[in-house]
Amino acid sequence: MPADLDALVVLETLREAPERDRAEVDRPKLDWAAADWPGVENPAELQAQIADWLTQYANAGTRKTYGYALGLPAAWVDDLAGGIGRESTAGGPPGGRPGVLHHLAWFRWCASRGMDPRAATGNEVKAWLHQLDAAGAEKRTRQRMLSTLSAFYAHLTEAGVVPANPAALNRARLGLGSTARDASPTIRLTxxxxxxxxxxxxxxxxxxxxxxxxxxxxxxxxxxxxxxxxxxxxxxxxxxxxxxxxxxxxxxxxxxxxxxxxxxxxxxxxxxxxxxxxxxxxxxxxxxxxxxxxxxxxxxxxxxxxxxxxxxxxxxxxxxxxxxxxxxxxxxxxxxxxxxxxxxxxxxxxxxxxxxxxxxxxxxxxxxxxxxxxxxxxxxxxxxxxxxxxxxxxxxxxxxxxxxxxxxxxxxxxxxxx
The missing domain is CATH 1.10.443.10 (Intergrase catalytic core)
Known part of the structure; x- marks a missing residue:
């Protein structure tokens, strides 16, 4: 992980609690207002906007998957909506087991450049996608990550936070278009x-x-x-x-x-x-x-x-x-x-x-x-x-x-x- 990401306290403060009896474990709460997010003047405001978007999804597994794809702490996402989903589902990526592309999750990528995600343009999104490609991300992985990003910015656009969706790109030109001819990577079991x-x-x-x-x-x-x-x-x-x-x-x-x-x-x-x-x-x-x-x-x-x-x-x-x-x-x-x-x-x-x-x-x-x-x-x-x-x-x-x-x-x- 690049050294400049060490300053991203806001995405590292909250860790998953160890697997113990859930009845005896209260997850820690993240004080975003006191956290440091490079390039973001008011992290608490951005946190509220992210929470407003994620809590529109009734399925806690969906919230956790989207949060992980963007680089958010899984435990914080799990605590959204007053803890809804913490006992009703444990879906989503496991805490404390980040994948090899985790440092390239969108929020982390923006932080490494000192850029407020709300100031991103289509050029930054394309540069991010190219870096994912160079890091070995498969086409379907990039498609999924871009879809998540587009859903987030569509919400910000609708809420008037950003003027336009920077992730609304021509996927075919990026080589990310889906066609019926694309072979599924899923094995076929008999x-x-x-x-x-x-x-x-x-x-x-x-x-x-x-x-x-x-x-x-x-x-x-x-x-x-x-x-x-x-x-x-x-x-x-x-x-x-x-x-x-x-x-x-x-x-x-x-x-x-x-x-x-x-x-x-x-x-x-x-x-x-x-x-x-x-x-x-x-x-x-x-x-x-x-x-x-x-x-x-x-x-x-x-x-x-x-x-x-x-x-x-x-x-x-x-x-x-x-x-x-x-x-x-x-x-x-x-x-x-x-x-x-x-x-x-x-x-x-x-x-x-x-x-x-x-x-x-x-x-x-x-x-x-x-x-x-x-x-x-x-x-x-x-x-x-x-x-x-x-x-x-x-x-x-x-x-x-x-x-x-x-x-x-x-x-x-x-x-x-x-």
């Missing part, structure tokens, strides 16, 4: 490879007395990801996200843009989840206690650490890599490329291979739009309008693995939908 992941998760080695708990949690994670969930959606689930609707067990998922959708549980996922929660409750010798300020134990995380805390996206990524390595030959060539989005990608591709209607797949995974299709009417959804069972059947039909019963899934005691 139904057989998903089955291998499930088997490997069940046999995950662990020499502690919590072996069964960890193995069943791993199976539950893989099983839930075969439903096409985003990793932020998975870690944001609470136990009371499991509901009954129309007589069917399903998950009420908070997706991008604060939009809720219903995800039907397959027999595969329901069994994995039931066994994990039963083992978790047995291990704790009681139902998981309610978090501080909550009156219901069901508001505890669906997927939890051994002591009942919420798993982060980093935790899920690490777990999947361990499972993939354990899977042996079936995933030997791609084990280092396994991540949650690969399973979401597999859901879509396998569903379409099984001739699922694209509108059903769109509704399952929560895509906002699909060309030539309209928004799917959630109120008309039934079990026949989800591709989930087709994907589960394809996994279970892999040779050497007997298919499970065709009976309706038995889900862990859901809360009836209102």
């Amino acid at each position: 139904a057989g490879q998903l089955r291998a992941l499930l088997d490997a998760a069940a046999d995950l080695p662990n020499r502690t007395r919590y072996r069964d708990l960890y193995a069943r949690r791993a199976v539950a994670v893989v099983g839930l990801l075969t439903l096409g969930l985003r990793v932020s959606e998975l870690v944001g689930l609470d136990r009371d996200s499991l509901v009954l609707s129309g007589g069917e067990p399903m998950l009420r998922v908070l997706g991008k843009g604060g939009v809720h959708r219903e995800v039907y549980l397959t027999n595969l996922a329901a069994t994995a989840l039931t066994e994990y929660l039963a083992e978790r409750d047995r291990t704790s010798e009681a139902a998981t206690p309610a978090l501080r300020g909550r009156t219901s134990a069901n508001r505890s995380p669906m997927i939890a650490t051994r002591v009942g805390g919420r798993c982060s996206r980093f935790d899920i990524n690490t777990l999947l890599r361990r499972v993939a390595v354990q899977a042996g030959p079936a995933l030997a060539e791609v084990a280092d490329k396994i991540h949650p989005h690969a399973l979401r990608h597999a859901y879509v591709t396998i569903a379409l291979e099984q001739d699922a209607r694209i509108q059903h797949v769109q509704a399952d995974v929560g895509h906002a739009t699909i060309a030539t299709t309209q928004y799917y009417d959630r109120g008309r959804r039934t079990r026949d309008t989800t591709a989930a069972d087709l994907v589960a059947a394809a996994i279970e039909a892999v040779p050497g693995h007997p298919a499970t019963s065709a009976a309706q899934p038995t889900a862990p005691a859901p809360t009836p939908a209102s």
